[in-house]
Amino acid sequence: MKAAPAKHLHWWEQRWFVLALVLLSAVPLLLPDVPPLLDLPGHMGRYRVQLDLADTPALQQFFAFEWALIGNLGVDILVELLAPLIGLEPAVKLIVLSIPPLTVAGFLWVAREVHGEVTPTALFAVPFAYNFPFLFGFVNFALSMAFAFLAFGLWLRLARLERLRLRAALFVPLSMVVWVTHAFGWGTLGVLAFSAELVRQHDRGHHFVVAGVRAAVHCLALAPPVALMLAWRSNAAGQTVDFFNMEVKLDWLTMVLRDRWELFDQVSLGIAVLLIGWAMVSWKLVFSRNLAASALFLSIVFVLLPRIVFGSAYADMRLAPYLFAVGLLAIRFPEGSSLRFMRWMAVAGLAFVLVRTGAGTVSAALYDREFDRNLAALDHVPEGARLVSFVARECRQPWAMNRMLHLPGLAIVRRAAFSNDQWTMEGAQLLDVHYRAGRPFIRDPSQIVTARRCGGEVWRPLSLALATFPREAFDYVWLIDPPPYDPALAEGLREIWRDGDSVLFAVER
Structure with missing residues (x-):
């Protein structure tokens, strides 16, 4: 009995093409050293704690972690x-x-x-x-x-x-x-x-x-x-x-x-x-x-x-x-x-994939540039530093959301420093923050600041945050693209790094 002829596969059904689509989807994230996803730096801070807490006294004074x-x-x-x-x-x-x-x-x-x-x-x-x-x-x-x-x-x-x-x-x-x-x-x-x-x-x-x-x-x-x-x-x-x-x-x-x-x-x-x-x-x-x-x-x-x-x-x-x-x-x-109709649809689908992938690649590269520009501040932060960070956001986020709201989490990753951006939701996170001296600036969303009070939201205006954070509990203050503020609020803070509006201060005793 003669075997049935194998079905002819069109180019969009071929294994090489499917594999190419799968691999192509990784392209937007190839360039950035830290994938520029909004919450990811905060998660990375938690990963550093879970990996190194037992052997890092600097982390032990700030965080607890239990599997x-x-x-x-x-x-x-x-x-x-x-x-x-x-x-x-x-x-x-x-x-x-x-x-x-x-x-x-x-x-x-x-x-x-x-x-x-x-x-x-x-x-x-x-x-x-x-x-x-x-x-x-x-x-x-x-x-x-x-x-x-x-x-x-x-x-x-x-x-x-x-x-x-x-x-x-x-x-x-x-x-x-x-x-x-x-x-x-x-x-x-x-x-x-x-x-x-x-x-x-x-x-x-x-x-x-x-x-x-x-x-x-x-x-x-x-x-x-x-x-x-x-x-x-x-x-x-x-x-x-x-x-x-x-x-x-x-x-x-x-x-x-x-x-x-x-x-x-x-x-x-x-x-x-x-x-x-x-x-x-x-x-x-x-x-x-x-x-x-x-x-x-x-x-x-x-x-x-x-x-x-x-x-x-x-x-x-x-x-x-x-x-x-x-x-x-x-x-x-x-x-x-019609095979012709199917081919045209496949070409349109491929064009859709290529255009979206290209745009996503450019977008990720631009966000990566913003990450790198601000992360240069960490070169001036010593190991185990007590760092409080304030990252600006608008009351109503623009379409291109600010992806740096948890960038301070990388201070934990790279400097075993304290960061006030961690989530501590019971039953949803395994990390806890026990740095009482820094209260209430010890957990998310205390790192988020605005230019003015946003109705119904818990974020502090930057002026209030600078005026009320406990200076004796922190060694450094990191402002990431902050809104305008009164320079008098920075009295007792010594500038040690700046790039544009972003600035790192040392708290003077």
């Missing part, structure tokens, strides 16, 4: 493994550099399993790996979402091959890995897996109610982290508030590609929205019912999620970019579609 099993440890664990081998900063760069490629690989694997091919329209989802939550610096979350999409690709593949017992066995430990990386990724994986299994069971002839029950049974392999979640949160503090704030949710939806240039980012999002809308009304494009169901379920979760969960803000915002990514991945071409 615990929580659903927010992805990069922390990888740093623990890699930093002793290659150093903290190279380890962080390597880990963060890997997140976009892993995300893209997950996106394209899901498209391949659902459609039987990497569709040209799937290329439009690739730039969503550089989404606003990732650029905000939610690195554990972003890594967990990359793992979730990779795991979802495996879930779909094993279902297609009818390897359901193997799938159940594999996803018990895999669900634990995703949860430990970040609980949000585990929750997303559960939604994706349930919606896909629901459609599969319905396609096998079961009524939707029966299909739902059977899908829930199959998803029990993802349930073990529930026990960990209950143990984690049973004693955790923090409110869960701000439900159904639709005005804010709509704002998040418009910001999913937010980076530096508002018009460019909004036009890019508009292209993705138009493509999804076109697929809804055109006979030239259709949706996979599998991924359409996933997009619907994720949208319901997005609406139901509050803005703050267990004291952690931006809970709903984090999911928003993946709604668009799944919607784009769901699009495919009906049987008999």
